Amino acid sequence: xxxxxxxxxxxxxxxxxxxxxxxxxxxxxxxxxxxxxxxxxxxxxxxxxxxxxxxxxxxxxxxxxxxxxxxxxxxxxxxxxxxxxxxxxxxxxxxxxxxxxxxxxxxxxxxx
Amino acid sequence: xxxxxxxxxxxxxxxxxxxxxxxxxxxxxxxxxxxxxxxxxxxxxxxxxxxxxxxxxxxxxxxxxxxxxxxxxxxxxxxxxxxxxxxxxxxxxxxxxxxxxxxxxxxxxxxx
DNA sequence: CAGGATCCATATGGATACTG
DNA sequence: CAGTATCCATATGGATCCTG
Numbered sequence: 001x002x003x004x005x006x007x008x009x010x011x012x013x014x015x016x017x018x019x020x021x022x023x024x025x026x027x028x029x030x031x032x033x034x035x036x037x038x039x040x041x042x043x044x045x046x047x048x049x050x051x052x053x054x055x056x057x058x059x060x061x062x063x064x065x066x067x068x069x070x071x072x073x074x075x076x077x078x079x080x081x082x083x084x085x086x087x088x089x090x091x092x093x094x095x096x097x098x099x100x101x102x103x104x105x106x107x108x109x110x111x112x
Numbered sequence: 113x114x115x116x117x118x119x120x121x122x123x124x125x126x127x128x129x130x131x132x133x134x135x136x137x138x139x140x141x142x143x144x145x146x147x148x149x150x151x152x153x154x155x156x157x158x159x160x161x162x163x164x165x166x167x168x169x170x171x172x173x174x175x176x177x178x179x180x181x182x183x184x185x186x187x188x189x190x191x192x193x194x195x196x197x198x199x200x201x202x203x204x205x206x207x208x209x210x211x212x213x214x215x216x217x218x219x220x221x222x223x224x
Numbered sequence: 225c226a227g228g229a230t231c232c233a234t235a236t237g238g239a240t241a242c243t244g
Numbered sequence: 245c246a247g248t249a250t251c252c253a254t255a256t257g258g259a260t261c262c263t264g
Contacts, residue, residue, distance in 0.1 A: 010139040010158070012213035013132075013206065019216070020125075021133045023237070027122040039246050046122070053237055055247060065220050076245050077244085086219050093212045094125065100205045101124035104131070107198050108177050135257070151226050165257055167227060188225045189264085 019064055020090075020097075024049055024057045029083075030098075032067060033091050036082035066090065131176055132202075132209075136161055136169045141195075142210075144179060145203050148194035178202065 020026040024046060031037055031045050043054055058081060061067045066087035072078040083091075132138040136158060143149055143157050155166055170193060173179045178199035184190040195203075 009210050010142045012210045012217070013138045013142045014135075015217065016209045016213040017133060017138050021129060023126075026125045026129050030122045030125050043246090048238095050238055050240090051247060052239085052249085056237080073245095075244085077247085079246060086216075089215065090212060093208055096205055096208050097128045098121050098124045100202060101128040103201065104198075105124070105127065155226090160258095162258055162260090163227060164229085164259085168257080185225095187264085189227090191226060 016093075019061075019066060020094075022057070024053065025061060026094075026097075028054075028057055028061065029066065029087070029090060030094050032081060032083050032087075033094055036070075036080045038072075039079050039081070042081065061087075128205075131173075131178060132206075134169070136165065137173060138206075138209075140166075140169055140173065141178065141199070141202060142206050144193060144195050144199075145206055148182075148192045150184075151191050151193070154193065173199075 020029060027046055028042060031042060037045070039054070039058075042058075043049060043051065046054070049057075058067065058069070062069060065084055067081050068084050068087075070080045070082065072080050132141060139158055140154060143154060149157070151166070151170075154170075155161060155163065158166070161169075170179065170181070174181060177196055179193050180196050180199075182192045182194065184192050
């Protein structure tokens with residue numbers, strides 16, 4: 001199997017990196033794989049992210065139709081973020097990433 | 113399966129993004145999946161990357177033990193970059209990324 | 225051919241403070 | 245609780261020119 005045979009492979013990779021790349025987007029998706037989360041839950045989980053950054057990243061993922069924002073209750077407002085049906089399809093990919101990452105840790109990072 | 117159950121999943125995802133993230137690294141790896149490439153081959157394939165940027169990215173991947181640099185001939189020097197044994201293990205992951213990316217294109221990008 | 229050197233543009237994310 | 249607004253730091257990658 002040739003990855004880039006159609007001269008498209010690399011472009012497709014770039015597409016996907018647009019989604020899971022960056023400092024937080026992949027992490028947010030990983031968290032949401034386990035179920036819906038509220039804004040502040042995410043904020044606590046992703047230690048050290050600021051409100052403004054988190055908001056930006058969530059908006060980005062929304063635009064890509066990966067996640068959706070649902071207002072659960074008003075005043076005090078409660079918002080829940082969850083994967084869209086389409087977004088859920090990335091779960092398997094995230095599992096693969098984690099799996100490979102664990103192997104990589106053993107082989108490379110462990111050697112340091 | 114809970115992705116982030118051990119509070120490690122997200123961290124692992126971050127590790128992997130360190131490798132395939134960024135504007136070029138994933139693309140370079142994708143190209144090298146198909147076999148060794150010379151510096152200028154990569155430069156031509158990855159249209160619009162400059163020498164200095166390509167060099168930086170290659171060095172980065174070398175440090176991570178994903179690829180290796182081999183001098184094939186001197187004067188005029190010819191250099192070949194190829195996946196290390198360890199680096200090759202990421203091929204499957206790249207296939208997954210491309211596969212998912214193609215689906216994503218159909219569903220989201222196609223709708224634009 | 226395969227870079228190194230230098231300087232520079234922009235994108236990304238962060239700090240801090242404030243709000244419905 | 246879940247943001248917004250404003251301003252700012254840094255990382256990333258790029259332009260251009262040079263070299264063994």
